[in-house]
Amino acid sequence: MNDFQATADRVEIQALQGEFTDAVMMRDRARLARLFTADGVLRMPNVPIELVGPEQIRLGGEKLQEQWDFFVQTTHPGAIEIDGDTATGRAYLHELARLRSGFQGLNYAVYHDRYQRTPDGWRFTERVYEVRYLDTTPLAGSAPGSTGPHAAAPTRRSTAPAPDSTAPAQHATAPAPYTEPAPAERLERAAAALRANGFAVEVLDDAAAARARVAELLPADATVLTAASETLRLSGIDEDVNGTDRYRAVRRLASAMDRAAEADGIRRIIATPDVVVGSVAAVTETGALVAASAGGSQLTAYVGGAGRAVWVVGAQKVVLDLPTALRRVQDHALPLESARAETAYGQPSAVNQLLVLNAPARMTPGTVLLLREAIGY
Structure with missing residues (x-):
């Protein structure tokens, strides 16, 4: 493989990683599923979730995304090793999330990837999600227009004294109660x-x-x-x-x-x-x-x-x-x-x-x- 082809492959694989994040952020489950080969696997052992094939990945994405109050994922590309029509690589993630169940926090994670060249371009054959750091401290911010139980009220200036740091935490950042029957x-x-x-x-x-x-x-x-x-x-x-x-x-x-x-x-x-x-x-x-x-x-x-x-x-x-x-x-x-x-x-x-x-x-x-x-x- 010449240097130009290797460079082109790396650029396309990095674009594939970016497309994955964009599909997640835009909640485009069908597009997310198309980024995998017919037998592609998305594994999240820390969750735990294992989805095999585009249809499971699409449906699994729907199940996950309907739980979100909001979710933000930032991806940074890592090393890529190309071997003919296959390749391996990594991507590094920073994520902020708040679920409708009350779970919230931020994490840093790694995607361990395997790729396959196809007639439609490079596709994932496997993505394995590994959490490296998790902080479940209640998030102080809120997504504009958030509809979850922690949606922030409009911000305005106030001349009132700052709250006493020893006072109990406000209910606005407390986890949602676990008392509602699941639908x-x-x-x-x-x-x-x-x-x-x-x-x-x-x-x-x-x-x-x-x-x-x-x-x-x-x-x-x-x-x-x-x-x-x-x-x-x-x-x-x-x-x-x-x-x-x-x-x-x-x-x-x-x-x-x-x-x-x-x-x-x-x-x-x-x-x-x-x-x-x-x-x-x-x-x-x-x-x-x-x-x-x-x-x-x-x-x-x-x-x-x-x-x-x-x-x-x-x-x-x-x-x-x-x-x-x-x-x-x-x-x-x-x-x-x-x-x-x-x-x-x-x-x-x-x-x-x-x-x-x-x-x-x-x-x-x-x-x-x-x-x-x-x-x-």
């Missing part, structure tokens, strides 16, 4: 992703429907552990299990045992019930369940100890991705659970154990009852 299309996306990851999923109308379905799923006389859960308490499922003789309720069995002399036996029956019934702090649209615990008593059952797991999840717990799920745990679920624990036990709660289930454990088939209404934290 039907987001529930279906989460359900589809969970199914693709190996979970059984049923989308039900409300807590009453979940209560009836749990009764159908639990075999009579089975050992059943109910995880500590406001969802189970409010729905009546906790009382159905622990307040009747239909099942061998693990909490009832454990409470009758001597905590000192029979500690090992208590540990065993909690870890290995026939069925564990609980909830989670968040479920992502990429198909993951996120559970947090102060004591961890339910987690062993969730990840292989129980013969089967059933999770009842309110619609307000559906979030876009894992980073948003972790923020929901810390910013929303923990304060509410701490307040409950202070009243019940005289001490706050804590996220001492954090479990992310990207698929059910091999020995514990999992069923997610995803509700259309909000319930629990």
